[in-house]
Structure formats: C-alpha cells, structure tokens
Amino acid sequence: MATKSREVRLKSRPVGLPEASNFEVATVDIPDPGPGEVLVRNEWMSVDPYMRGRMYDRPSYVPPFQIGEPLQGGAIGTVVKSNDPKFAPGDLVESFNGWREAYVSPASGLNKLPAGVPPQAYLGVLGMPGMTAYTSFHRIGEPKAGDVVFVSGAAGAVGSAVCQIAKLRGCTVVASAGTDEKLAWLKSVGVDATVNYKKGNLLDNVRAAAPKGIDIYFDNVGGDHLEVALEVARPFARFIECGMISIYNDKEPAPGPRNMSYVVGKRIKMQGFIVSDFADMRDQFYTEMGGWVRDGKIKWEETVENGVENAPKAFLNLFSGGNTGKMLVKLG
Ligand SMILES: NC(=O)c1ccc[n+]([C@@H]2O[C@H](COP(=O)([O-])OP(=O)(O)OC[C@H]3O[C@@H](n4cnc5c(N)ncnc54)[C@H](OP(=O)(O)O)[C@@H]3O)[C@@H](O)[C@H]2O)c1
Structure with a gap:
C-alpha cells in the first residue's frame, strides 16, 4: 500500500535573498519498495548554506536543483520496510533524501548509522x-x-x-x-x-x-x-x-x-x-571526533524547526543568523 509523504519543491529560482514563495509543499504517494529497495521515514533533515548555490541554474560541483522537483540534502531516517538483507525495520539510516517525509531508495543509497549518540548529531558535529x-x-x-x-x-x-x-x-x-x-x-x-x-x-x-x-x-x-x-x-x-x-x-x-x-x-x-x-580522512574523523564527542570534549548546539513545511523557514533563517549551532528540521 502506498505511503503518503509531503515534500518541499523549488517553485522558482530566488533572485537575491530567497523567500518563502520560492518553495512549495506537495503530497505524493510513495510506492512499496521493490526488490533491493528500502522504505524509509525521515526523522531529521539538514538545511545548509551551500543549498543556496544549487538554486542558481549554473554549473557547479553539485548539479542545480530543478524547478518543480523536490530539494535534496542530508537526512536521517528509520527503515519502515526492507527488501534488502542489509537493512531491517527500525534501522537508523543516513541518506541524501532530505526535504521529504518518506522515500523509497535502493539499499545502495543508504548508510546504516550506529546508535549511541542522538541521531541528528550525524547531520552536525559527526556529519x-x-x-x-x-x-x-x-x-x-x-x-x-x-x-x-x-x-x-x-x-x-x-x-x-x-x-x-x-x-x-x-x-x-x-x-x-x-x-x-x-x-x-x-x-x-x-x-x-x-x-x-x-x-x-x-x-x-x-x-x-x-x-x-x-x-x-x-x-x-x-x-x-x-x-x-x-x-x-x-x-x-x-x-x-x-x-x-x-x-x-x-x-x-x-x-x-x-x-x-x-x-x-x-x-x-x-x-x-x-x-x-578530504574523503580519505573519514575514518580518522570518526575515530578522533567521535571520541571527543563521547568524552564531552566537543559540545554542540542545535536549532530546530518542526515539520517539513517549515524547512524553507529554517533554510531562510541561516541568512539572518537565526541558528546557534546546527540548523535542523525535525520530521515525524
Ligand atoms: N567548503 C565546504 O565543503 C563546506 C561545507 C559545509 C559548509 N561550508 C560553508 O561553511 C559556512 C558555514 O556553514 P554552516 O553549515 O556551519 O552554517 P552556519 O554557520 O550554521 O549558519 C550560517 C550562519 O552564518 C552567519 N551569517 C549569515 N549571513 C551572514 C553575513 N552576511 N555575514 C556574516 N555572517 C553571516 C549567521 O550567523 P551570525 O549570527 O554569526 O551572523 C548564520 O547563523 C558556510 O559559508 C557554508 O557555505 C562549506
């Protein structure tokens, strides 16, 4: 049975400071996962300043967002249904499928996360x-x-x-x-x-x-x-x-x-x-930064908006200093 999900799309390209009217929220039906696929419900998503660059229609190190398409970005979610042996319901996973409440992904597009720290830390200090x-x-x-x-x-x-x-x-x-x-x-x-x-x-x-x-x-x-x-x-x-x-x-x-x-x-x-x-430093980062975070040597703050419909607001607030520490959106 299809799962309902709300997603945020780019409605128009901002000129200057982005505005709420540059975004729209749509509700879509997410199909059941096929072979090798996983259905995930997002718990947290990230908004980041670099996303502003993807709102311009110009070549860059990441492709531009497309008008009428859902935006993308880092997200942490929980597996609801899995047709792949590497994932089971309840697993915490990281993906690049933010700006939406739920999605189906090939298992290869997901990264299983360990428990032990608040999951949203993987979008901030450990992300x-x-x-x-x-x-x-x-x-x-x-x-x-x-x-x-x-x-x-x-x-x-x-x-x-x-x-x-x-x-x-x-x-x-x-x-x-x-x-x-x-x-x-x-x-x-x-x-x-x-x-x-x-x-x-x-x-x-x-x-x-x-x-x-x-x-x-x-x-x-x-x-x-x-x-x-x-x-x-x-x-x-x-x-x-x-x-x-x-x-x-x-x-x-x-x-x-x-x-x-x-x-x-x-x-x-x-x-x-x-x-x-600096992808070659990933293991060193997880080992040393993970240790510092576990030992309380590195502290972090977060600023949270609730609901996918408030993701544009969270994003816009980055440009007026509305966040201390990591700007996050809590979904679900
Ligand atoms: N090169 C990379 O791979 C990479 C990766 C991640 C992030 N970045 C860059 O790193 C920077 C920080 O990113 P972040 O995710 O940590 O964002 P962030 O610092 O958590 O949020 C943005 C902050 O920028 C400040 N700001 C906004 N407009 C400003 C202005 N006109 N002048 C001075 N400060 C302003 C605001 O704080 P105040 O209250 O202090 O104004 C705001 O809270 C961004 O430039 C981002 O693009 C680069």
Missing part, C-alpha cells in the same frame, strides 16, 4: 559540517600549538566545531558571530576572545582580540571578514576558505578584498576546498 571543520582545519590549516586562529561564522555548525578543535590542538581562538548570546556560548566552550561583527568597527575589534595577529583564518563568511583577516594576518598565515555566506545572495559579483596584495608580502597560503576533497 558533513563536523567533517568539514575537522578535515580542512588540519589539512589546510596545519595547526601548531600556540597558533592564533580567527574563525568567522563561529557559532554555526562548522564554525563552532572549528573553534573547539582548535582549542584541543592548543591554539588560541578568536571567534566572530552576530549576537552576544552566541558569543557567550562560544566562551563557555573555551573560546579565548570574541567579536560581535554587528557592533563597532570589525578591524578594530579583531585587532583588540588578537593583538599579535593571526596564524590561521577559518573563513565561513568572506566579504569584510576576509579583508580584516588579511589585515591582521601574520607572515605565513594559512587561510582556510570554507565558505562566503555574506555574498551568497548578492545579485552582482561582490568586490574583492581591497588589501589582497598582502597575500604576496605576508606569504599567505589561501586554499578553498569542498569537504569531499
């Missing part, structure tokens, strides 16, 4: 954002004890993991975020100095927080933050170019930092990446 933080910080940042690390977007899913990993590596951490409440949480998990980028002069405030300059910049934001980081960088600083959320909704290309020439004189290493570039 793609945690892996992004852990892998790029080590591979590109090449951290040493005593380094000063500046993290923008520091109270988000990736940023808050970076701050805590940097502390575990013996670094001094300067974090910027958009509210005092977010900064208070970052202090409570060990961050040394904080900057509210919405108050006062960003350069003056970062200079005061990092008077001797910075050795590593973890960039989640781009724009003014990148310009400030170039200004305060020490010679041979490493810039981990993770994301530039401040310009994702720009209608025209944003001007670059005015002080880019520091890259030469200060011999800065600046490298962008996509988390999949």
